[in-house]
Amino acid sequence: MKKNIITLVFSFLVLSLSAQKKPMEEFVSDLMSRMTLQEKIGQLNLQVAGDITTGSAQDTQVGGAIADGKIGGVFNLKGADKIRALQEIAVKKSRLGIPLIVGMDVIHGYETIFPIPLGMSCSWNLEGIENSARIAAREASADGICWTYSPMVDICLDARWGRSSEGSGEDPYLGSLIGAAMVKGYQGDYSRNDNIMACVKHYALYGASEAGRDYNTVDMSRLRMFNQYFPPYKAAAEAGAGSFMTSFNIVDGVPATANNWLINEVLYKQWKYDGFVVTDYGSIGEILSHGVGEDLKEVSAMALKAGTDMDMCSMGFLTTLEQSVNEGKVSLTDIDRACRRVLEAKYKLGLFADPYKYCDKKRRAKNIYTDENRTAARNLAAESFVLLKNENNVLPLKKQGVIALIGPLGDNRANMVGTWTVAYTPERYSTVKEGLERAVGDKATILYAQGCNVVGDAAVQEAGAFGKPVPRGDDAKMRAEALAVAAKADVIVCAMGESAEMSGESSSRADIVMPDVQQKLLKELVKLGKPVVLLNFTGRATVLTWENENVDAIMNVWFGGSETADAIADVLFGDKVPCGHLTVSMPQAVGQVPLYYNSLNTGRPVQSGADKYYKYRSNYLDVRNDALFPFGYGLSYTTFSYGDIKLSSAEMENDDVVTATITVKNTGDRDAYDVVQLYIRDLAASVSRPVKELKGFERIWLKSGQSREISFKIDASMLCFYDAEGNTVLEPGKFDIMIGADSRHVKTTPLILKGSKERVETGRAGE
Numbered sequence: 163m164k165k166n167i168i169t170l171v172f173s174f175l176v177l178s179l180s181a182q183k184k185p186m187e188e189f190v191s192d193l194m195s196r197m198t199l200q201e202k203i204g205q206l207n208l209q210v211a212g213d214i215t216t217g218s219a220q221d222t223q224v225g226g227a228i229a230d231g232k233i234g235g236v237f238n239l240k241g242a243d244k245i246r247a248l249q250e251i252a253v254k255k256s257r258l259g260i261p262l263i264v265g266m267d268v269i270h271g272y273e274t275i276f277p278i279p280l281g282m283s284c285s286w287n288l289e290g291i292e293n294s295a296r297i298a299a300r301e302a303s304a305d306g307i308c309w310t311y312s313p314m315v316d317i318c319l320d321a322r323w324g325r326s327s328e329g330s331g332e333d334p335y336l337g338s339l340i341g342a343a344m345v346k347g348y349q350g351d352y353s354r355n356d357n358i359m360a361c362v363k364h365y366a367l368y369g370a371s372e373a374g375r376d377y378n379t380v381d382m383s384r385l386r387m388f389n390q391y392f393p394p395y396k397a398a399a400e401a402g403a404g405s406f407m408t409s410f411n412i413v414d415g416v417p418a419t420a421n422n423w424l425i426n427e428v429l430y431k432q433w434k435y436d437g438f439v440v441t442d443y444g445s446i447g448e449i450l451s452h453g454v455g456e457d458l459k460e461v462s463a464m465a466l467k468a469g470t471d472m473d474m475c476s477m478g479f480l481t482t483l484e485q486s487v488n489e490g491k492v493s494l495t496d497i498d499r500a501c502r503r504v505l506e507a508k509y510k511l512g513l514f515a516d517p518y519k520y521c522d523k524k525r526r527a528k529n530i531y532t533d534e535n536r537t538a539a540r541n542l543a544a545e546s547f548v549l550l551k552n553e554n555n556v557l558p559l560k561k562q563g564v565i566a567l568i569g570p571l572g573d574n575r576a577n578m579v580g581t582w583t584v585a586y587t588p589e590r591y592s593t594v595k596e597g598l599e600r601a602v603g604d605k606a607t608i609l610y611a612q613g614c615n616v617v618g619d620a621a622v623q624e625a626g627a628f629g630k631p632v633p634r635g636d637d638a639k640m641r642a643e644a645l646a647v648a649a650k651a652d653v654i655v656c657a658m659g660e661s662a663e664m665s666g667e668s669s670s671r672a673d674i675v676m677p678d679v680q681q682k683l684l685k686e687l688v689k690l691g692k693p694v695v696l697l698n699f700t701g702r703a704t705v706l707t708w709e710n711e712n713v714d715a716i717m718n719v720w721f722g723g724s725e726t727a728d729a730i731a732d733v734l735f736g737d738k739v740p741c742g743h744l745t746v747s748m749p750q751a752v753g754q755v756p757l758y759y760n761s762l763n764t765g766r767p768v769q770s771g772a773d774k775y776y777k778y779r780s781n782y783l784d785v786r787n788d789a790l791f792p793f794g795y796g797l798s799y800t801t802f803s804y805g806d807i808k809l810s811s812a813e814m815e816n817d818d819v820v821t822a823t824i825t826v827k828n829t830g831d832r833d834a835y836d837v838v839q840l841y842i843r844d845l846a847a848s849v850s851r852p853v854k855e856l857k858g859f860e861r862i863w864l865k866s867g868q869s870r871e872i873s874f875k876i877d878a879s880m881l882c883f884y885d886a887e888g889n890t891v892l893e894p895g896k897f898d899i900m901i902g903a904d905s906r907h908v909k910t911t912p913l914i915l916k917g918s919k920e921r922v923e924t925g926r927a928g929e
């Protein structure tokens with residue numbers, strides 16, 4: 163026994179000392195030469211470690227399995243002590259002492275929570291978003307985590323899908339920049355103990371679930387995949403993301419987790435990816451539910467051969483791969499490839515050099531939920547809010563008189579953060595009521611009433627609560643109380659909308675209007691004839707048509723994170739000027755979805771802005787085509803004017819660079835940010851191209867009265883598109899160059915590309 167322990171300690175020492183000296187390939191080859199087939203397969207098995215699950219893990223008795231070398235990683239366990247205990251089992255009790263990789267869904271912060279990703283994207287602040295990932299990594303790594311299942315870069319055009327809250331909206335260009343920024347923020351160069359590994363998800367196309375129903379069928383052309391859905395995955399891979407997660411859906415009929423074309427051909431061969439691929443939760447087992455494959459053994463072999471390396475919670479790799487090898491259905495080369503990629507990830511993270519690198523208990527006090535982190539979260543939350551309407555400049559509010567705060571989100575702590583907050587500590591966060599009270603001090607009076615439930619039907623409200631409940635009461639009684647409170651006020655602020663978990667995984671909604679009882683209360687409040695401000699809490703684009711017609715001011719506050727309350731007060735009272743711009747089109751009616759600004763023109767288009775129905779044109783009898791609030795839209799407490807676009811040349815060759823310049827002026831009386839947006843349309847191509855596509859933007863700070871010339875450099879790369887095989891295509895012809903403050907209000911000028919047609923092979927895919 164004693165001898166065994168000595169041998170184990172010795173093998174660990176050899177492992178860690180040699181890890182510091184040998185280059186990765188040599189180190190991993192050496193280690194693998196000493197591994198049995200079972201030990202290699204064990205590295206491919208990822209399990210939930212305890213506390214938190216999102217499905218039903220088949221085996222949570224992890225300690226013994228780790229000692230037996232049957233687990234390569236664990237996830238969603240909180241606490242450096244608990245993690246260290248598991249790591250010690252791996253290092254001290256397993257034969258080769260290979261450390262675990264320890265993951266968590268650190269999606270928009272750890273204990274300091276930032277806005278939900280959709281909200282963050284509306285800041286268009288890449289530096290701020292990268293910093294949020296940096297802070298999330300610092301906090302999570304101080305608590306034992308070295309791997310996060312973020313960024314989620316799924317493009318989504320259908321707001322019914324609850325998981326649109328987890329992504330960056332509908333645009334592939336912006337989504338690519340945000341995905342890459344987050345990867346950079348999390349990972350750095352892995353050299354420090356506060357860098358963690360990113361996991362880009364969900365590869366691929368998960369956001370295109372039919373009818374917005376979660377886990378539903380996906381079916382689309384390859385042209386659309388490459389041009390509209392793939393770019394953020396590709397950008398995140400190119401940014402060096404250490405891992406990818408497969409998606410639950412099918413792609414071309416084959417579940418993504420077993421899709422050879424998607425993983426081996428596109429990700430690895432075409433994009434030259436060099437990280438590892440983990441499946442989503444139980445998705446190997448779900449291949450069978452898709453009606454593909456005979457049994458767990460067959461689908462596990464399919465998934466491995468398609469290029470996945472680690473099995474999250476299906477237990478398929480662990481329980482079947484050895485037999486498949488013995489039967490010649492899986493080759494040792496496939497096992498070795500997967501094992502090598504997993505070990506490389508551990509090497510990159512420095513776990514062989516120090517398996518306890520992320521288990522420094524002293525860091526918690528210094529790194530988690532610090533004032534500095536909270537300030538960053540508060541600033542980004544304020545920047546994520548999108549002011550949609552501000553009739554008669556109702557906002558900003560003055561810190562005076564009586565303010566009635568009404569609504570089920572007005573005095574709730576847990577719901578401020580939105581979905582995916584595994585490590586959050588709600589008891590430390592403020593409610594909106596507390597935030598407003600802090601901001602006004604004794605200058606104004608804040609009166610509060612909940613006013614209604616979130617949803618009239620208790621069963622629906624509770625189904626969507628997932629541990630973040632809002633107290634329930636009698637709607638009629640609560641409404642009467644709220645009306646009495648509001649009657650005493652000078653202005654009414656409504657904290658209404660969705661509760662935190664009404665978006666996120668498994669939270670699709672067939673209708674996306676303000677829930678019934680809330681809308682009823684809002685209508686009564688409006689009848690009081692006082693100024694009404696709606697703070698719309700939401701994890702998706704919602705339909706605000708009635709609200710837009712009847713409420714004085716609307717600010718979309720998404721779910722701003724742990725510092726939501728103070729951030730709302732900052733913007734509501736004008737200490738900060740709202741500067742968020744939508745990254746999703748907000749529909750007039752749910753029947754318009756999927757709705758997105760970068761659509762194709764069709765053969766029978768109607769003009770954007772058309773205000774009536776046209777027979778035999780592509781439109782509806784009952785609703786106009788336009789979004790209620792378009793992509794890129796967002797008001798401020800100041801105003802901006804845009805001049806005309808000046809091009810350095812109206813024509814260009816393939817290698818030329820043309821500069822597009824526009825003068826933007828702050829014409830109001832507040833200093834503020836604006837987001838100047840560049841869109842391009844390819845007017846005559848070999849395939850139909852979108853009516854406009856975002857190709858650049860600049861977030862600028864302008865003082866009141868200040869003008870600035872903003873220039874964008876246009877080169878051939880911005881005029882290209884992908885063909886159905888993923889090759890880059892450049893075609894000469896006419897383009898429209900558009901610049902504006904949102905995707906609808908743009909100045910336009912033509913540009914001619916005179917150059918020759920070019921097709922750049924970006925790799926072979928599909929054979």
Ligand code: NOJ
Nearest residue numbers: 216267311363442443667
């Ligand atoms: C399922 C979700 O789809 C995925 O986003 C998440 O990372 C995993 N569960 C792990 O919790």
